[in-house]
Amino acid sequence: xxxxxxxxxxxxxxxxxxxxxxxxxxxxxxxxxxxxxxxxxxxxxxxxxxxxxxxxxxxxxxxxxxxxxxxxxxxxxxxxxxxxxxxxxxxxxxxxxxxxxxxxxxxxxxxxxxxxxxxxxxxxxxxxxxxxxxxxxxxxxxxxxxxxxxxxxxxxxxxxxxxxxxxxxxxxxxxxxxxxxxxxxxxxxxxxxxxxxxxxxxxxxxxx
Ligand code: AMP
Numbered sequence: 001x002x003x004x005x006x007x008x009x010x011x012x013x014x015x016x017x018x019x020x021x022x023x024x025x026x027x028x029x030x031x032x033x034x035x036x037x038x039x040x041x042x043x044x045x046x047x048x049x050x051x052x053x054x055x056x057x058x059x060x061x062x063x064x065x066x067x068x069x070x071x072x073x074x075x076x077x078x079x080x081x082x083x084x085x086x087x088x089x090x091x092x093x094x095x096x097x098x099x100x101x102x103x104x105x106x107x108x109x110x111x112x113x114x115x116x117x118x119x120x121x122x123x124x125x126x127x128x129x130x131x132x133x134x135x136x137x138x139x140x141x142x143x144x145x146x147x148x149x150x151x152x153x154x155x156x157x158x159x160x161x162x163x164x165x166x167x168x169x170x171x172x173x174x175x176x177x178x179x180x181x182x183x184x185x186x187x188x189x190x191x192x193x194x195x196x197x198x199x200x201x202x203x204x205x206x207x208x
């Protein structure tokens with residue numbers, strides 16, 4: 001199974017991706033997680049991405065596409081993959097299409113998660129992320145129950161940056177929904193409800 005998750009920041013893509021990757025036995029490839037790992041390790045890629053991430057802007061397509069193309073050469077993607085947070089522009093979607101065509105591994109589906117902006121702001125400003133493993137929690141959680149790591153608020157989950165991320169989503173990412181609708185790959189579900197409810201909806205949409 002090869003598919004991508006599309007939806008605004010705060011739709012719960014990262015949380016669902018963990019469930020869905022386990023369910024389908026495929027790697028979860030999150031461009032945001034790869035950038036954050038590079039940032040934490042102080043790599044040149046991390047330093048290049050930092051300025052864009054801090055402002056809620058997209059890292060340039062050339063940098064992001066190269067990083068994804070490299071990830072797609074790892075042997076684990078032979079089992080399939082789930083892309084989370086990529087593509088985020090029509091140019092990235094076009095790049096991915098040619099990369100996958102060259103690999104003879106076209107996408108099976110694109111799952112769109114929909115949610116209102118007011119709910120997004122509530123979710124993002126209240127969420128905390130584990131420094132160790134990246135798992136997401138509500139603000140009241142004291143520490144990570146998976147790895148014991150410290151929880152922190154991502155700089156880009158602060159209210160002023162959230163608004164910019166929403167604008168960027170509407171301007172640059174929402175158009176890819178039409179791109180994939182035209183390709184006949186789009187399945188849309190509501191992102192509202194408990195993690196298990198949304199996962200159930202996602203699995204049944206992907207199994208059609
Ligand atoms: P995320 O964790 O998916 O919300 O991503 C966090 C940040 O990483 C984004 O706000 C962007 O700055 C950057 N980023 C992640 N994925 C991409 C992408 N596909 N294209 C450009 N920038 C990205």
